Amino acid sequence: MWDYSEKVMDHYRNPRNVGKIDDADAVGSAGSLTCGDQLKIYLKIKDGIVTDAKFQTFGCGSAVASSSILTEMIIGKPVDEVRKITNKDIADELGGLPPEKMHCSVMGYEALEDALKGYVDKDDLNEALDEIHGAQKSHAQEKIVCTCFGVTENLIWDAIKQNGLTTVEEITNYTKAGGACGKCKSIIQDIIDTYYHKEKKAEEAKSVLSPAQKILKINSIIENQISPELQKDGGDITLVDIDGDKVYVRLRGRCSGCKNSMLTLKSFVETSLREAIDKNIEVVEVN
Numbered sequence: 001m002w003d004y005s006e007k008v009m010d011h012y013r014n015p016r017n018v019g020k021i022d023d024a025d026a027v028g029s030a031g032s033l034t035c036g037d038q039l040k041i042y043l044k045i046k047d048g049i050v051t052d053a054k055f056q057t058f059g060c061g062s063a064v065a066s067s068s069i070l071t072e073m074i075i076g077k078p079v080d081e082v083r084k085i086t087n088k089d090i091a092d093e094l095g096g097l098p099p100e101k102m103h104c105s106v107m108g109y110e111a112l113e114d115a116l117k118g119y120v121d122k123d124d125l126n127e128a129l130d131e132i133h134g135a136q137k138s139h140a141q142e143k144i145v146c147t148c149f150g151v152t153e154n155l156i157w158d159a160i161k162q163n164g165l166t167t168v169e170e171i172t173n174y175t176k177a178g179g180a181c182g183k184c185k186s187i188i189q190d191i192i193d194t195y196y197h198k199e200k201k202a203e204e205a206k207s208v209l210s211p212a213q214k215i216l217k218i219n220s221i222i223e224n225q226i227s228p229e230l231q232k233d234g235g236d237i238t239l240v241d242i243d244g245d246k247v248y249v250r251l252r253g254r255c256s257g258c259k260n261s262m263l264t265l266k267s268f269v270e271t272s273l274r275e276a277i278d279k280n281i282e283v284v285e286v287n
């Protein structure tokens, strides 16, 4: 027996906004009956605000609860805000879902995304046509990874990104991909590896400072960390210049008259800057 929150049980027993909107402005679906879960969501949108939302679902209690709470989350909200809702937001709003049931929140997210992909803003026809063409193009380009459940590469990518998933088992819990014949598991593993490889590269790129960023960071560390420390003992330090890895500093107050103190200080400043910025930094004292 799964451990459900009270909110899940409430929405399962008393689902809100069940049904169909005949003149809906946007309709989206996710899942399929052959996969055991299906959700269809209908939206009424006026002046960029979701004024009504209804759903029809075939699935377990978590699917009903996820769909029900999703309609409550979006009614009255601007479309731009609704577009930002993730499966994690849906699960959080329910007070959490068992890991094996997270795919129900993903189904809500997917159906909502599908509805808004096809949504046409009647006040701006040109923009809408561009959006439709873009949506059709991206839909056509989507690659199915798991043929048993019709799960696309984009959906797996989104699930990893939004929920920090790291294993194939977690992907199965969140999207169902890999949960039947298992033939797609190696591809799912490749997607996970590619995602984290790219993320690592992005982090590394972020940590490489441009020359201007390096100067600002050195200045900030000297002013905000090293100088206050020295002032406690009646000394101080001023940044004079930076040339490549060489950082020229001037000592003031008590520090400037003491050779031993200067050597200790140089080492202290150098260690601080090397640890925080670049191991090649060399500190040079000037008069």
Ligand code: FES
Pocket: 145, 146, 147, 148, 149, 177, 178, 179, 180, 181, 182, 183, 184, 185
């Ligand atoms: S192809 Fe994914 S489980 Fe069969």
